[in-house]
Amino acid sequence: xxxxxxxxxxSAHTDxxxxxxxxxxxxxxxxxxxxxxYPPEVAAAARKVPxxxxxxxxELPFSMRLxxxxxxxxxxxxxxxxxxxxxxxxxxxxxxxxxxxTRELRLxxxxxxxxxxxxxxxxxxxxxxxxVAAAWLSQAGAAGEDVPAxxxxxxxxxxxxxxxxxxxEALRALAASxxxxxxxxxxxxxxxxxxETLERSAERAAxxxxxxxxxxxAPGVFR
Numbered sequence: 001x002x003x004x005x006x007x008x009x010x011s012a013h014t015d016x017x018x019x020x021x022x023x024x025x026x027x028x029x030x031x032x033x034x035x036x037x038y039p040p041e042v043a044a045a046a047r048k049v050p051x052x053x054x055x056x057x058x059e060l061p062f063s064m065r066l067x068x069x070x071x072x073x074x075x076x077x078x079x080x081x082x083x084x085x086x087x088x089x090x091x092x093x094x095x096x097x098x099x100x101x102t103r104e105l106r107l108x109x110x111x112x113x114x115x116x117x118x119x120x121x122x123x124x125x126x127x128x129x130x131x132v133a134a135a136w137l138s139q140a141g142a143a144g145e146d147v148p149a150x151x152x153x154x155x156x157x158x159x160x161x162x163x164x165x166x167x168x169e170a171l172r173a174l175a176a177s178x179x180x181x182x183x184x185x186x187x188x189x190x191x192x193x194x195x196e197t198l199e200r201s202a203e204r205a206a207x208x209x210x211x212x213x214x215x216x217x218a219p220g221v222f223r
Contacts, residue, residue, distance in 0.1 A: 012080045014072050031068030031149075034084075038064050055092060062102075062148045063091050069152025070216075094215050097208050098151075104205035105154070106147050108164075111198030112137060118191060120181035121174065128170040133163035154209055155216065164209060167202040171195055 010018040010025075017033040019026055028036075038060050055063060067087045071080075091098065115121045116137070126134045154162055174182065175195055185191045 030071060030080075031065065034064045034068050035061065055088065059091075063088075065146065065148035066091070066098075066152045069149050070156060072156065090216060094212055097211055097215075101151060101205055101208040101212065102147055104201045104208065105151055107197055107201040108167075108205060109147065109150055111194050111201065114191065114194040115198070118185050120179075120185050121191065121195070124177060124179070124182060125170055125174050128173055129163045129166055133166075137163075155213055162209070164202055165206040168199045168206075171199040171202070 006022045008020045010020060012018075012030070014030060016027050017030055019028075067084065070087065071083055115125065122137060126137045129137065154164055175186065177183070186195070
């Protein structure tokens, strides 16, 4: 496939895209490739493509970041164009729930970043959620992690593996812990409020993620 006059697509996989521009060979991660090829300023021309018809120029950066994460799981058996078409219809058909989940996950990310700075809180929390969640908690809120990537990461987790539904109960157990290092942290209003906000946001986000995951598995969407 050729585009931009002198660019030739050589291969597209879930981890990288290879293409030639003139006489120079390039390799770029798929997430970055999608974001650079669909910037907001080209939205007017892109609206001619059916799957982008319902997306505004302001939604494109977010939607492309989300697509770049989901393609690693649901796009491995689809050509890039076919995946993007299905993703576009999924996004436009579930916009309300995606926006609601995004609002809550922004608060979840902020809360995890706050707790991660206090091992007395993050350590027991990781232990109560189990081995699978340990890496998830240690990386949440890390540099480079943004909300659409975080949302895509949670949607890509198999049912029963994603720790988010178990997070509120683990937070309540942490708040009731008699351990003095934990009590010392919770005497600070900032950390106590962070724990409460994180619990509420996780409770609201969990059913939204389940609804979105069910929509992604509907006939004609990603399966």
